Amino acid sequence: METDYAIIGGGVVGLSVAWGLLRRGRTVTVLDGDDGSFRASRGNFGLVWVQSKGMNQPRYAQWSQQSAAIWADFAQEVSGNTGKSIPLEQNGGYDFHFSEETLEETVAKYEILKAQLGGDYPYEVLGHNALRKEEPHIGPKVVGAILHYQDGHANPLKLLVALAADVRRMGGRVLTGKTVTEVTKPDGFRITCADGTTVTSGKVVLSAGLGAAQLGPKMGFKAPVRPQRGQVLITEKLPKLINRPSLIARQVDEGGIQIGATNEEVGLDDRVTQPGLSGLAAKAIAAYPALARAQLVRSWGALRILSPDGLPIYQESPDMPGAYLVTCHSGITLAAAHARLLPDWLEGTDAAPDLEVFSETRFTVS
Amino acid sequence: MLMKRDLAIIGAGPAGMAAAALAAELGLSVTVLDEQPRAGGQIYRDVDRASPARGTILGADYTDGRRLTEELRRSGVDHITSAVVWAIEDAFRISYTREGRGAQVEADRVLLATGALERPMPIPGWTLPGVMTAGAGQILLKQSGVAARGSVLVGAGPLLYLIAAQMVRAGTPPAAMIETQTLGDMIRALRHVGGALRGWPYMAKGLKMLAEIKRAKVPRYTGATQIAVEGEGKAEAVTFTHNGRKQRIPCETVFLHHGVVPNTQAARSLGVSHIWDAPQAAFAPVLDAWGESDAAGVFIAGDGAGIGGAKAAEYAGQLAALKIAAETNRLSTQDRDRKAAPLRRALAGELAVRPFLDAAYPPFDAALTPADSTVICRCEEVTAGDIRSYAKLGCLGPNQTKAFGRAGMGPCQGRYCGLTVTALLADANGQSADETGYYRIRPPLKPVTLSELAAMDETTQDAAE
Amino acid sequence: MKPASPFLELESAPRVDVTWDGTALSLPEGANLAAALLAAGVKVFRHTPVSGAPRAPFCMMGACFDCLIEIDGVTRQACMLEVTEGMAITRPQEMGAHANET
Numbered sequence: 001m002e003t004d005y006a007i008i009g010g011g012v013v014g015l016s017v018a019w020g021l022l023r024r025g026r027t028v029t030v031l032d033g034d035d036g037s038f039r040a041s042r043g044n045f046g047l048v049w050v051q052s053k054g055m056n057q058p059r060y061a062q063w064s065q066q067s068a069a070i071w072a073d074f075a076q077e078v079s080g081n082t083g084k085s086i087p088l089e090q091n092g093g094y095d096f097h098f099s100e101e102t103l104e105e106t107v108a109k110y111e112i113l114k115a116q117l118g119g120d121y122p123y124e125v126l127g128h129n130a131l132r133k134e135e136p137h138i139g140p141k142v143v144g145a146i147l148h149y150q151d152g153h154a155n156p157l158k159l160l161v162a163l164a165a166d167v168r169r170m171g172g173r174v175l176t177g178k179t180v181t182e183v184t185k186p187d188g189f190r191i192t193c194a195d196g197t198t199v200t201s202g203k204v205v206l207s208a209g210l211g212a213a214q215l216g217p218k219m220g221f222k223a224p225v226r227p228q229r230g231q232v233l234i235t236e237k238l239p240k241l242i243n244r245p246s247l248i249a250r251q252v253d254e255g256g257i258q259i260g261a262t263n264e265e266v267g268l269d270d271r272v273t274q275p276g277l278s279g280l281a282a283k284a285i286a287a288y289p290a291l292a293r294a295q296l297v298r299s300w301g302a303l304r305i306l307s308p309d310g311l312p313i314y315q316e317s318p319d320m321p322g323a324y325l326v327t328c329h330s331g332i333t334l335a336a337a338h339a340r341l342l343p344d345w346l347e348g349t350d351a352a353p354d355l356e357v358f359s360e361t362r363f364t365v366s
Numbered sequence: 367m368l369m370k371r372d373l374a375i376i377g378a379g380p381a382g383m384a385a386a387a388l389a390a391e392l393g394l395s396v397t398v399l400d401e402q403p404r405a406g407g408q409i410y411r412d413v414d415r416a417s418p419a420r421g422t423i424l425g426a427d428y429t430d431g432r433r434l435t436e437e438l439r440r441s442g443v444d445h446i447t448s449a450v451v452w453a454i455e456d457a458f459r460i461s462y463t464r465e466g467r468g469a470q471v472e473a474d475r476v477l478l479a480t481g482a483l484e485r486p487m488p489i490p491g492w493t494l495p496g497v498m499t500a501g502a503g504q505i506l507l508k509q510s511g512v513a514a515r516g517s518v519l520v521g522a523g524p525l526l527y528l529i530a531a532q533m534v535r536a537g538t539p540p541a542a543m544i545e546t547q548t549l550g551d552m553i554r555a556l557r558h559v560g561g562a563l564r565g566w567p568y569m570a571k572g573l574k575m576l577a578e579i580k581r582a583k584v585p586r587y588t589g590a591t592q593i594a595v596e597g598e599g600k601a602e603a604v605t606f607t608h609n610g611r612k613q614r615i616p617c618e619t620v621f622l623h624h625g626v627v628p629n630t631q632a633a634r635s636l637g638v639s640h641i642w643d644a645p646q647a648a649f650a651p652v653l654d655a656w657g658e659s660d661a662a663g664v665f666i667a668g669d670g671a672g673i674g675g676a677k678a679a680e681y682a683g684q685l686a687a688l689k690i691a692a693e694t695n696r697l698s699t700q701d702r703d704r705k706a707a708p709l710r711r712a713l714a715g716e717l718a719v720r721p722f723l724d725a726a727y728p729p730f731d732a733a734l735t736p737a738d739s740t741v742i743c744r745c746e747e748v749t750a751g752d753i754r755s756y757a758k759l760g761c762l763g764p765n766q767t768k769a770f771g772r773a774g775m776g777p778c779q780g781r782y783c784g785l786t787v788t789a790l791l792a793d794a795n796g797q798s799a800d801e802t803g804y805y806r807i808r809p810p811l812k813p814v815t816l817s818e819l820a821a822m823d824e825t826t827q828d829a830a831e
Numbered sequence: 832m833k834p835a836s837p838f839l840e841l842e843s844a845p846r847v848d849v850t851w852d853g854t855a856l857s858l859p860e861g862a863n864l865a866a867a868l869l870a871a872g873v874k875v876f877r878h879t880p881v882s883g884a885p886r887a888p889f890c891m892m893g894a895c896f897d898c899l900i901e902i903d904g905v906t907r908q909a910c911m912l913e914v915t916e917g918m919a920i921t922r923p924q925e926m927g928a929h930a931n932e933t
Contacts, residue, residue, distance in 0.1 A: 034762050035766050036803070039769075042768075160769065161759065161770045235816070236813065237880035237881075274470075274822065278823035281817075282820035284820075291816050292815065293903075295777070295814065295905070296810055296813060296814050296815070301808075450911075466905075483890075493884060495874050495875050501892065502892070511840060511841040513839050538839055629894075745896065746881060747881045
């Protein structure tokens with residue numbers, strides 16, 4: 001075997017897993033795509049987010065909480081190793097509401113989840129006036145917000161760079177410009193790429209985002225992932241305008257206001273559209289009227305990697321034991337869990353987290 | 367309801383104006399959108415307002431532009447001035463901003479006549495106030511009758527001589543010309559001398575300009591290397607090595623130029639294929655003989671299709687108009703070809719001199735792949751060394767380095783760093799420019815305020831108040 | 832007093848009053864704003880939000896975004912505007928304290 005683990009996919013998910021395995025002394029080869037690959041790692045919104053996740057599956061809420069709780073420590077370690085900063089703020093985040101009804105409905109759901117989580121779901125409802133004290137630029141149409149104290153945001157691109165650097169520093173081998181076409185298991189695993197490159201490994205992690213839809217079934221996975229487009233806007237760099245992040249907007253560490261995001265079922269089309277941008281701009285101005293005068297300098301579309309129920313998939317292949325599917329649409333929030341907790345599951349140690357609810361068996365009943 | 371045109375033309379320079387006038391004459395409905403308040407493009411910028419004195423300084427090649435602005439006016443074409451186009455979508459809906467309000471035009475075909483940009487010339491100090499492109503120096507003269515005293519011109523190429531000669535005529539001769547081309551370049555260029563002789567009028571004009579510069583006793587330093595702009599908070603001097611000796615010329619204004627390159631932003635946003643043009647050292651769109659790209663209905667004419675100059679742009683714009691007129695049954699293919707023949711001959715004549723010029727005045731090597739400490743992305747202040755370090759972290763192309771280090775994320779959208787990033791990555795990864803690729807260009811092509819965007823939102827009109 | 836400018840206006844035109852960061856300036860009406868400010872001796876148009884480096888017009892054709900200024904709370908390109916009577920032009924809001932936050 002050339003390597004203990006071959007990781008197919010060099011985005012934040014693949015690199016987080018690679019990082020965790022390297023830290024345990026495993027040898028790792030990461031196979032990454034090229035400049036034009038669909039890369040959720042460079043198009044995501046950058047939230048480290050807990051609220052609204054796992055409303056129907058408390059284990060997912062808890063898994064997100066676990067990751068958020070160790071995120072700062074994880075980021076500090078990667079950044080200490082590489083000298084590359086990973087800006088992170090975990091001072092809470094908002095879910096804004098433009099009507100009393102939606103606010104009440106959401107609170108009711110949160111209360112159920114909170115009970116299921118044994119009370120560990122620290123949030124507060126802020127009426128307009130209380131919110132205004134926290135966010136002086138909030139607009140009159142926002143009737144209130146749910147402030148969840150476990151929420152925050154990071155610079156996801158700086159996480160990506162720091163992980164890329166630290167994986168290499170720890171001796172990880174990263175092959176770039178690769179498209180994996182075949183994975184076989186004659187004895188150990190043999191991974192073949194379109195350009196003829198082959199890698200042999202003891203185990204394989206498939207963390208190729210949307211690429212798993214093609215490759216997964218060949219490896220014994222269902223891999224029912226589909227793309228969902230999110231368009232995102234970013235303004236010119238501005239003085240401090242927004243304190244805490246929300247699903248509508250956040251002010252990034254460089255100063256720009258990032259505004260998101262659409263949810264569109266348009267297949268593998270990652271373009272932006274004028275109607276998409278206009279709708280997002282209107283919503284952002286409703287939340288923060290001062291944004292009306294801000295210049296939009298950049299926008300992009302990125303494809304979320306969604307499973308049918310929106311939850312992550314962690315599954316060992318029934319046909320090829322030693323091959324694992326790791327996929328989710330919250331690679332930033334879950335980066336710390338993937339780096340610090342998932343390796344125990346891959347290695348099958350006693351400390352392995354219970355990920356049963358995230359297995360593909362949930363997709364069997366049709 | 368949006369206006370639906372047969373043809374929308376982006377840019378009112380020579381290609382756009384000539385195409386618009388001919389297309390209208392052939393019966394097409396045409397809208398021209400241009401960022402400037404008056405037609406002309408950069409080459410004929412504000413030609414209709416230039417005083418006779420300014421016309422004398424700038425020369426007959428400039429005032430000739432009035433022929434085109436007049437044709438455009440006479441054609442009755444709908445010319446939307448001061449229109450900043452920020453998105454072209456869906457074959458074709460064009461979104462633009464004018465005086466703080468968003469609007470749209472629809473058209474069946476689009477002709478991109480967006481011209482050229484100065485080739486980025488990242489040398490140490492190029493971001494200091496007082497350092498401008500040579501094109502900027504010319505625009506100051508053309509539009510505003512403003513001339514820099516005691517400036518230094520740096521780089522290579524015919525435009526550098528043109529602006530020097532114009533500044534001499536304006537009574538503000540440059541303090542020096544620091545030129546990067548070498549005698550070796552000129553010798554290599556002589557193999558293209560056949561073409562140069564076909565382009566003899568251009569050669570003659572070039573020699574006349576050089577004579578004017580010489581008469582004004584402007585010092586010229588050719589084969590200069592290690593060029594940098596020095597200064598605390600603004601340009602104070604240019605330093606360089608000439609014939610093995612360090613030189614320093616104090617000045618407050620520096621004009622940089624080592625060629626112009628196609629402005630491909632709009633074309634790329636529409637998914638038009640581009641390939642590396644080695645002699646011109648730039649990407650150019652892939653086009654047929656009429657200027658139609660591989661994106662259906664998207665035509666490109668003028669310098670945006672590959673550098674050919676103003677007259678070539680005019681002929682190319684007319685060729686595109688002929689094909690569009692034939693496709694929309696305003697013209698038989700026989701008539702199209704008959705009208706195209708003299709245009710093609712004239713175009714070939716215009717382009718004959720290019721191989722000689724490209725070889726004689728190549729880009730300044732040290733500004734194509736600059737030293738590590740040089741800023742290459744002016745907006746985000748990313749250095750050449752940063753890009754090289756991202757190559758070491760596995761970045762194969764510019765979209766990866768953009769994510770890793772923000773080069774190309776600023777308001778200029780990579781216009782002044784894109785080619786440098788491609789060159790640095792190609793060099794670091796041992797790949798060709800084509801393999802390395804270029805930024806994915808998306809709307810907005812130019813920044814637009816959120817209020818203008820929101821005002822176009824149909825679902826939440828009232829939220830946008 | 833008008834600061835010294837290396838830029839010379841070759842022609843004279845009727846002038847109008849504007850303010851630049853609160854200071855009164857008299858500029859040629861209808862002139863390109865960036866050119867007029869340069870000729871009036873303005874050397875630094877803005878400071879970058881990244882490092883605070885000074886910047887001034889570079890391309891004069893709307894492509895480089897180095898001549899950014901602010902009018903009515905909106906960031907604009909000076910080289911894409913024409914001088915009008917009473918224009919109140921300021922340097923764009925700077926990032927200030929924000930740049931030091933993590």
